[in-house]
Amino acid sequence: MSARDEILGRVHAALLGAPPPPEVPLSPTGVPVTAETLALFVERVGDYRATVVRCRPDEVGARIAEALGPRQAVVPEQLGYDVPSAILDHPGEPLTAEQLDAVGAVVTRAAVGIAETGTIVLDHGPGQGRRAISLLPDLHVCVVDAGQVVADVPDAVARLDPVRPQTWISGPSATSDIELSRVEGVHGPRTLHVLLVG
Numbered sequence: 001m002s003a004r005d006e007i008l009g010r011v012h013a014a015l016l017g018a019p020p021p022p023e024v025p026l027s028p029t030g031v032p033v034t035a036e037t038l039a040l041f042v043e044r045v046g047d048y049r050a051t052v053v054r055c056r057p058d059e060v061g062a063r064i065a066e067a068l069g070p071r072q073a074v075v076p077e078q079l080g081y082d083v084p085s086a087i088l089d090h091p092g093e094p095l096t097a098e099q100l101d102a103v104g105a106v107v108t109r110a111a112v113g114i115a116e117t118g119t120i121v122l123d124h125g126p127g128q129g130r131r132a133i134s135l136l137p138d139l140h141v142c143v144v145d146a147g148q149v150v151a152d153v154p155d156a157v158a159r160l161d162p163v164r165p166q167t168w169i170s171g172p173s174a175t176s177d178i179e180l181s182r183v184e185g186v187h188g189p190r191t192l193h194v195l196l197v198g
Contacts, residue, residue, distance in 0.1 A: 005016070010089060011132065021086045031129070033146055033147060033149050033150075035054070037115045037116070037149055037150075037151055038115070038146055038149055038196065039119065040115040040116065041113055041114070041115040041149045041196070042054065042113065042196060043118075044116070044117060044118025045113075045118040045120070045171070045192075045194055046118075047118055047171075048118055048170055048171020048192070049171055050118075050171050050191075050192035050193070050194055051067075051191075051192070051193045051194065052194045052196060053067075053193070053195050054157075054193070054196045054197075055195055055196070055197055056197070056198070057198065059198055060081055060143060060197055061081050061082050061083075061193060064081055064083055064107055064143075064195065065083075065084060067139075067141045067193040068083070068084075068105050068107070068139070068141065070120060071103075071104035071105040071139060072085045072086075072103055072104060072105070073085075073086055073087070073103065073104070073105040073106055073107050073136060073137070073139075073141070074086070074087050074088075074089050074095065074100060074103050074105070074106045074107075074109050074129075074133050075087070075088060075089070075106070075108075075129075076088075076089055076108060076127060076128055076129025076130070076133060077089075077090065077091065077126075077127075077129070078126040078127045079107060079108070079109065079127045080109070080127055081107070081143070083107050085134045086107070087099075087103060089129055089130070089133050089187050091130075094130065094132075095133070097132065097136060100132060100133060100136035100137060101136050101137075103136075103137050104137060104138055104139060104178065105137050105138065105140070105141060106129075106133050106134055106136075106137040106139070106140035106141070106189070107141045107142075108122060108129055108133070108134055108140070108141075108142055109122075109126075109127035109128050109142070109143050109144075109145075110122055110128070110142050110143065110144045110145075110148060111123040111125060111128065111148065111149070111159075111160060111166075112148055112149075112156045112159055112160060113144045113148050113149040113151065113196075114149075114150060114151075114153060114155075114156045115149055115150065115151050116151060116152040116153065116172060117152075117153060117170060118140050118171070119156075119168055119169065119170045120142055120144060120168075120169045120170075120194065121152075121156060121166055121167070121169070122134060122167045122169070123124070123160055123161060123164040123165070123166050124164065124165050124166075124167070125164065126151050127143075127155065131165060131167055134167055134169075134189070135167075137189060138189055138190050138191065139189055139190070139191045139192075139193065140169075140189040140191070140192050140193070141193045141194075141195065142169070142193070142194050142195070143197060144193065144194055144195065144196050144197065145197050145198055146157070146196060146197060146198030147198065149196075162191055169192065171192055
């Protein structure tokens with residue numbers, strides 16, 4: 001018997017006869033997004049040192065170009081926006097880690113935005129691409145539709161498919177050393193630029 005099997009056996013034996021955990025009620029989804037919810041989302045995302053720009057649907061292409069400046073960007077299939085000099089990360093021929101690291105930016109969509117925490121969730125569906133493209137380039141431009149913003153984490157969880165891979169983003173990648181010196185860009189993009197559409 002391996003150490004793993006022994007530990008799991010002990011856990012299983014300890015849980016026999018234990019009452020089930022209480023159910024956590026989830027807020028209903030499909031609640032209309034209010035101006036207050038969107039304002040809170042903008043405020044909380046900004047608290048993480050991310051740039052947030054509100055725009056109309058017809059302005060998204062121009063706002064992406066402004067955010068990118070001279071940088072070339074990786075884009076996933078089905079992004080739905082024209083990105084000048086874009087490099088497509090095709091699922092049949094994905095870019096290597098070295099190729100992604102050499103590109104300065106990525107543009108993706110989001111699955112959900114959470115107002116209470118200022119978090120953006122990617123479930124790597126259409127327009128979001130695979131996880132690696134949102135982690136290696138230095139700048140992440142993320143398009144969030146106003147209708148995707150929910151009030152809190154339970155609303156977000158209720159909206160997400162639990163079997164899909166998820167990336168939860170709360171601002172640019174950051175960490176601190178033992179002296180609490182903040183370092184950005186260690187585990188992902190150093191800069192997060194969010195376009196809130198609608």
